Amino acid sequence: MTTYSIDTLEKYKSVTTATLTTVLLKKGLRNVWIREAFPLSPDQERVAGPAFTLRFVPSREDLATPASWTSPNSTRGAVEAMPEGCVAIVAADGCSDAGVFGDILCQRMKYRKVAAMITDGVVRDLEGVVQSELSVWSKGTAAPPSVAGLTFVNWQEPVGCGGVAIFPDDLIVADRDGAVVVPAALVDEVLEMALEQERLEAWILDEVQNGASLPGLYPPNEENLRRYRESRTKT
Known part of the structure; x- marks a missing residue:
């Protein structure tokens, strides 16, 4: 996984997502703002880090079961593969009636020093997620678990999140205006x-x-x- 220097990340944290969208527009990139991903807590600070991608597809009943949580190819396995400082990009196909992650997974991500989680879906266990102090950008909350509406597929592959193409190691910057992707090749x-x-x-x-x-x-x-x-x- 690409590692950006501390200096690069700190400088990106000083730049607003509004400025980044303007600069990327000048480079010919219009579709860089992740739709419907907003800060879960109003006091979240701006974050910057390499994208660690996770992909859900719409639920298929023979695969989306509570038993699937014990599979090596599960959200649990993905969380354990996340490196320190990454921004977890959870592509949920815009699903709003099943929470991609809840309090326990978010607490584990915080413990592993994941910088943030961004999803075009929703989270569950809102109170616990907030208490975990993991910075989260999402379209809201829902009580049902992910398997009620989604099937987890894989991690660290290209995804579409909020209508934006995101590749592993692209740089993600998120603040109160939402989240923006900077292609890895253009970061400097x-x-x-x-x-x-x-x-x-x-x-x-x-x-x-x-x-x-x-x-x-x-x-x-x-x-x-x-x-x-x-x-x-x-x-």
Whole structure:
């Protein structure tokens, strides 16, 4: 599994998902925001880490049984394979009436120092999941277990989650606006662009707070870009 440097991850944690979607749009990537995955707790901090993917498909009764939980190829096995710092991406086909994970699995993930879990489905055992202090992005909660509506297939393979194609080791960044995927091959280039975009927008915001009007400022024309660059040389 790809390991990103601590420096890279910390820098990505300083960049909003809104900025990342803008930068990725400039690179020609429009479909990067995972739909219907929102922070389960309002105080969750921004996270960044490599994707560890899990895939569910719609339930098939001969496979989706409580007995399947004891199989080596199960969500339990997947949790034990998760490396420290990864972001678990749980592709649940948008299922909203069966919880992909509950309190016990989330507590185990937290113990293994998984950075976060993101799913286009729902979780169960809400109170216990929150108490586990695992950062979770989901579309909500439901009481029934996963096998009531889903069949677990495998982990660490390409998945579609929230309408977005995600490959193992893609970089995931999530905050209050949701979760965004940065293709692994573009991580360094996107980071450089994103940090510059954040600096530019901070300067623009300061100008607006001081009364500047938007035309020619946002986006900046050549004159305002010159002023911005001059301000950078003074810092």
